[in-house]
Amino acid sequence: MTLYALPGACSLASHIALEWVVAAEPAIEDQVRVVMMPRDTFPTPQFRAKVAVPTVPALETSDGAIITESLAVLLHITDRFPKAELGPRQGHYRDELHRLLSFMASTAHPSFQMLWRPERFSDDPVAHASIKRQAVTRLTRVFSHLDSALGDGEWLLGSKPSVADFYLFVLGRWGQRLDDATHNYPNCWRVTEALSRSAIVHRVLAREGITFCGPVAGLG
């Protein structure tokens, strides 16, 4: 299986998930590959030819299928490698896993895009300031919601880290650059910081050529 990723992008959550899997099952290390692509040449013609919607994360399975969209990629990794225990398989917490991943991918992620890539929402530069203002309001709601979803729980889905926490880590890392920064949301910050201390996450950040705090340019 091959994961295609951009440094510090939302694909970081899937990258952490795969590294978590390898830590739980070292024997499968040879079956897992991560291709880090440079941002300045993205998407290359080869990537466009392989991936119909050329975004990351993109996961190529061992039978050659391509999966895009963070929600689909993270759930595929979770279900394909149950020993790593990256998410519940059924019951209320499984529904919560779907809900939280959907919320992060379809509400939180576009809010960051509105703030940092307003030109994708309007080709009128005059509109960009207003789009950014809306983004700031949306991001406050996003982090408030995630903070209450966590409450004083250790992780989003109880006592074990799941792929939902890995996505929260990506948002929490990006959120350090907001005026209303992630550390203003104590529960989100607790999980973000806890993952930033993990040796697995250190390995992933090093492979992506980034740190917990930077770089400051781009969605990553």
Ligand SMILES: N[C@@H](CCC(=O)N[C@@H](CS)C(=O)NCC(=O)O)C(=O)O
């Ligand atoms: N809805 C998609 C969004 C994917 C997405 O926009 N990924 C960004 C990185 S955070 C990307 O590929 N950006 C490159 C580009 O749009 O050119 C998902 O949840 O995976």
